[in-house]
Amino acid sequence: MQIGVQAAVPVLYVRGVESARAFYGLFGYGEVKAGGDGAARWSYLQCDEHTLLLACVQPPLVQVELPLLIYLYVTDLTGLRARLDEAGHAYEMAGYPEHAPGGELRTHDPDGNVVLVGQRSPAAAEARVEPTGPEARFSLIRQAAETVARRGGAPASCQIGAADGTACPEPAEVKLADTWGATVWGCLSHVDEALINAPAAFIAVEDDQGLGPWLSRRSAKL
Numbered sequence: 001m002q003i004g005v006q007a008a009v010p011v012l013y014v015r016g017v018e019s020a021r022a023f024y025g026l027f028g029y030g031e032v033k034a035g036g037d038g039a040a041r042w043s044y045l046q047c048d049e050h051t052l053l054l055a056c057v058q059p060p061l062v063q064v065e066l067p068l069l070i071y072l073y074v075t076d077l078t079g080l081r082a083r084l085d086e087a088g089h090a091y092e093m094a095g096y097p098e099h100a101p102g103g104e105l106r107t108h109d110p111d112g113n114v115v116l117v118g119q120r121s122p123a124a125a126e127a128r129v130e131p132t133g134p135e136a137r138f139s140l141i142r143q144a145a146e147t148v149a150r151r152g153g154a155p156a157s158c159q160i161g162a163a164d165g166t167a168c169p170e171p172a173e174v175k176l177a178d179t180w181g182a183t184v185w186g187c188l189s190h191v192d193e194a195l196i197n198a199p200a201a202f203i204a205v206e207d208d209q210g211l212g213p214w215l216s217r218r219s220a221k222l
Contacts, residue, residue, distance in 0.1 A: 010070070011053045012113065013060065017043045019110040020054050026083045027072055027117075069114045077103045077119040078127065093129050098146040103129065141191055144203045145173035160190040177204040 014020040021031060021043050029045040029052055036042050036056075043054040074080050084091050084107065091107035094116070102119025109115055148154050154175070158168035170187035177183045178200045186194060194201055 007051070009051045009053050011055055012070075012109075012111070013055050013057065014109075014111045015056065015060075016110065017041050017054050017056045021045065023087075023089070023109045024052060024054075026087055026089070027074065027080065069116065070109075071116045071118065073100075073118050073120055075119070075121070077105065077117065077123070080117060081105065095142075096123065096128065097142055141174055141188055141195075141203065144175075144205060145188060147205065148173055148175070155185050158187040158190055159184050160186040160194060162190075175204040176201050178202070 012020065017034075021029075024045055028047040029050075030047070031043050032046045032051075033044040034042065039058050041056045045052040045054065081091070089107055091105045094104040094106050096103055097118075100118030100120065101122040103123050104116065104118040107115050107117070154172045156171065158170045158172050161168050168187055168190060170189070172185035173188055174191045175183060175185050176191060176194055178198070183204060184194075191203075195203075
């Protein structure tokens with residue numbers, strides 16, 4: 001008989017079962033079972049085949065120094081955003097990375113745990129929302145790097161280099177340009193630095209909306 005894991009149940013230690021249960025209820029989780037007394041309580045939540053156990057122990061048995069990171073995939077990110085807005089939970093749109101072409105957002109549960117939410121099915125172009133918050137810029141950089149990785153054509157190493165003039169050995173993943181036509185390839189961290197310190201710089205993306213395809217179509221008509 002083959003032995004394997006049949007199910008895995010994430011356990012979250014929370015300060016209040018009620019507030020945590022209400023928050024995760026926005027994602028479709030419902031309470032299946034609950035128990036305990038005043039000093040130790042738990043709530044077992046389920047959404048389809050996905051489960052989550054909320055545990056509240058007083059005094060707390062576990063002191064978490066860094067917030068936990070939870071990633072949830074949903075079928076309708078737009079609908080979830082409406083629920084979060086209605087419930088008054090703040091969130092930031094983090095863009096449309098390759099692993100979540102339908103969009104990705106970042107929020108926090110009532111205990112401060114970071115919750116990332118993505119949609120696997122692609123979003124229509126007209127339904128896309130501009131990224132917001134401090135995570136947005138780097139999410140856009142990652143998206144550009146993923147596109148370059150699929151198409152190829154980047155030089156071997158970063159062309160920006162360190163602030164002291166030394167070369168950067170990291171691979172070049174993103175191309176930057178400015179309105180005067182200067183271009184440079186850089187690694188993720190140096191591209192991020194350049195976008196902050198050179199306000200006129202932008203991420204150069206090769207797609208069918210650029211000058212190259214437009215000029216090709218124009219010359220084909222001549």
